[in-house]
Amino acid sequence: MAMKVEDHAPPPPVGMAARSLEGPRVPWRRTPEGRAQLLGICMFSPAVLYLAALIGVPLVLAFVYAFTDVKVGSASSHWVGWENFRSILQSPSFRQALVNSFIFTIVSQVLVIVGSTILSLALEDKFHGRGFVRFLILLPWVAPISLGAIGWKWILDSLYSVINWVLVALHFYKPFSAPMWLGEPHLAMASVILVHTWRLLPFSTVILLAGLTAIPKDIPEAAEVDGAGFWRILFQINIPMMLPIINVAVLFGIIFTFTDMTVVYILTAGGPFDSTQVLPSLAFFTGILAGDLSQGAAISLFLVPILVIVAYLMLRMAHRAEIT
C-alpha cells in the first residue's frame, strides 16, 4: 500500500537549458517534468500564501506585540524591550498559570494514556453493539468543547451536583457539606483535569485502536505459541509495537490540553482565586478582556517552547518511521 516517494534530484534553476534526447536545448520549464513542477507550485501556492498570511504573520506579530506596549484601541505603540516579560514573571497569577498548565497537561495525559490503552484493548475484537458503544464513547470528543464543559459545570454545580446528591444519598457526606467541586482550589484543579481527560480519552482510544489493528495477527499468535501469556503479550509485544502511535496520540494530546483555554474559561474562569488559571486563559483575560494586548501576547508566547519541543519530537518520529 505504501506509495513510492518520488525521488527526483532537485530541479535545475528555472531557465537553465536541459538537454533533450533529440539534441536541441529545451528550457527546463518547458520539459514535462518542469511543467509538472510548475503546475504543482501553482496548485499549492494559494494554500501556502493563505497560511503564511494567517499563521505566519500573526505569529510574528505576537512576538512584536510582546516587546511593545500595544493596547486595545491604542493607535501607536512603543518598543519596551523585556518590560512585559519582567512584569508577568513577577505576577503570582502568571506563575500559578504556568505551573497549572504543566500540571493539568501531564496529569490528564497520563490518565488518558492509561485509560485509552485499556479501552482500546477492550474494543479490539468485534462484538455485538460495538458500533453503538463507539458512538457513546466518542461523544465527549465530538461535542463542541464549550458545550461539554457546560454540561460538566452543571454536573459539578455547587448546589445541584448530581455527584453530590449520590454521595449524600450513600451517606458519605451530610447534606450541604458535600464537596464544592468548582469552588475549592484543589477540587477545582481536579475538576479541570477530569474534564480534559474526559474529552481526550475518545480521541486517544480511536488512535490507539488504529495502531492495535495494524499489528499483524501473526505476531501475537507466534508469541502465544512461543509460550507467552496474556500479560507478557500485552507488555512485551503489543504495546511496544504500538509505541509510535501511542507517541502520536500523546503528542497531540499534549498540544490539545496545554493550549486549550475553553475548559478553564467555562468551568471556573480561572478561579477560585486564580487556582485554575492556565497560560491561554490568562492570556485571554489579560489581552482581550483587560485590553493589554502586549502583555497577553507575552503570556501566550510561553506556549512556544512546548510547541517547539513537541514539533521536534514529531518530526524525529516521522523521520525515523521513514527510514525503517
Add this chain to the structure above:
Amino acid sequence: MAVVETKALTKVFKEGEVGAVNNVNLQTREGEFLVFLGPSGSGKTTLLRMIAGLEQPTSGEILIGGSVVNHLTPRERRIAMVFQSYALYPHLSVYNNIAFPLKAQGVKRELHRQKVEWAAELLGIKRLLDRKPRQLSGGERQRVALARAIVREPTVFLLDEPLSNLDAKLRASAREELESFHKRIGTTTIYVTHDQVEAMAMGDRVMVLHQGHVRQIGTPTEVYDRPADTFVATFLGSPPMNLLENGDAIVGFRPEHLLPIELAQKAATTFRLRVKNTEYLGAEWIVYGAVAGGKFDGKELISRLGSAASFEADQTYDFGVREPDLHFFDRQTEKRTEAKVLAWR
C-alpha cells in the same frame, strides 16, 4: 519427539455450512516430515492451527505424544510453529527474538545465552544476532524463525507455507536448507503447502486435502504413482494427468507416459493426435494436441517429452500409452479401481 494424532477432527466455522475440516484422521510417525498438501480452501491451514491450538475444533480429538490436548493452550502443547510471514518481533533484535520463548517459559536467565547461541549456530546466523528483522533478507528471516522455533526443543514442528513469501530462486535453496535442517534435527514436522513440487521433494509422506477431506496419505511415490482418486491424480504432477471417460470408468495416464508410438513399446492403447501447440521448456517439450478420430475424437491431451523431437502444428502423429501406466477410476466415486478392459479398441 512425539506422534501427532487426530481422531475424527472437524471444524465448522458457520453453522449449516460445509466444514472447513471434515472428519480428519491422521497419525504421524516419529520424526517424519509430513506434508499437508492441498489447494487454497482445502482446510490444511485450519487443520494445522487446530493442532497448534490457535483454533478450537468443533468436534474430534487431537493427541500429541499420546495425550489428548484439545483443552491445552498453544503454550502448553510444547509445539513450535513457523508462520507464513515468519512473524518475527520487529522491535526486538534477532537475539531477543530467539530468546523470547525461553523468557516466556521461565527458563533461567543464565541458560538463555547458551541456548540462543546453540540455535543460532545450528542455523548459521550467529553473526546476525544483533540485527533487527527489518535488516534481514527473506532467507535470513526464515532461519531466524526456525532458530526461534528450535530453541525450545519442541516435540513437534509446525510450518505454515514458509516458502511462499520468497521469490522463486530463493525458494529452491531455502527448501534445501529446510530439508537438511530436518535431517539434522529429526523432530516430527508437519508442513503445509499448496505447492506439489515442495510436497514431493520434502515429504516423507504427503497428505492430500480437498475441501476439508483427506483424499490420500502416502509417500510421494504412492500419491504420485497410485493416486487414490481423480483429485489426487490431477493435483499432483504438472501438467496434470490426462483423463478420459469410458463407460463406468475413468482412464488416466500422465503426460510423461503419453509417448510417440516408437517409444511406447507394446502400447496398450494408441491415439492419433493433431498437434495444436507445443512449448519448449529447455529440458523438455510439452505437446498439446487433440485426438483425431475414434471414440475420443476432439478430446485434448497433453504429452511431455524430453527429446529433441520436433512436432509441427496441425500435423497428426501417433502416440501410445503402455499398460502399466494406465490408471483406472470409478466414474461415480472417482476413486481408484482395478484395471478394466479397454473397450474402445
Add this chain to the structure above:
Amino acid sequence: MQRGALRAIGYHAARWAVVIVFAVLLAFPFYWMLITTFKKTADLYTLENNPFIFNLPPTLEHLRLLFGQTSYLRWVTNTAIVGVLVVAITLVLALPAAYALTRLTGRWGQRIGIGIFLTYLVPPTLLFIPLSRVVSLLNLQDTIWSVVVVYPSFTVPFSIWLLMGFFKSIPRELEDAAMVDGLTRLGAFVKLVVPISLSGILTVVIFTFTLVTQEFVYALTFISPESQQMLGVGVPTFLVRGDVYYWGSLMAACLIASVPIAILYNLFLDRFIAGFTVGAVK
C-alpha cells in the same frame, strides 16, 4: 476444555466490564443533558428530589424557551452558514495543494508538506491576540466574516493532511494511463482523481464542518453581539442572565447541538483514521 472455556469467559466478562464502565463514564454527561432538558425547573432545583427520575412530569418548557426566547436558532444558522463557507474555502485551497504535494513535487514538496503540518501545531490561543487586531483593522470585527476568513487557517492544514493520505492510496498508474490517453495533468486531476476521491473529500467536508462547530476562542474574541455569534460561544455566554444559569435550556442547547454532529462524525470515522495515521506517521 474446561480450563480454556473458563479463561474465555473470564476475558469476556472483563472486556464487557471495561467497556460498560468507560461507556457510562464518557456518555453520562449527555445522558444528564437529556434528563435535564425535560425536567421541570421546580424538579431540578429541589434538592431532596432524586435527580435520576422524573419526580414531576416531564416538560417541554425549556425547549420552548430555547427556541422561542433566545437567539439559539440564530446561532445555529450562523454556524451553519460559516460552516458551509469555510468548507468551500478549505476545499478550494486544500484540494489542489494536497494533490500537488502528493504527486508533483518530490522531495522538497515533502518538506513543504511537513511545514504545513507544523502550522497545525500553532494554536489559536497563541495567534488570537494579534489576529484580533488584524480583524479589527479589516473591519470584520463583530461579524461572521471574521471567522469565515480566519477558520481556514486550521481547517486547511488538517484537510491537506487528510487529503494527502487519500491521494497517496490512488495508484499513480491511473493518472499515467489517463495522460497516455490524452488528458493533461490538470485534466487528469479534475476529471479522474477528484471523482475517485469523492468519499475522501466527503470525509474532509464532514470533519472540517465539525471543526468549525467546535471552535471557541476565535469566535469568542472576534464576535461580541448576540445575533452574530456562533453556537459554541453563544450557548455558554448568552443563556446565562447575570448570574443565573438557565440549566434546562442550556442542557437542551448542548444536547441538540452535540448529537447530530456525533452521528455524522461516526459515519466517517474509519476513513478519517486511515488518513490521520498515514499523515502522522508517514
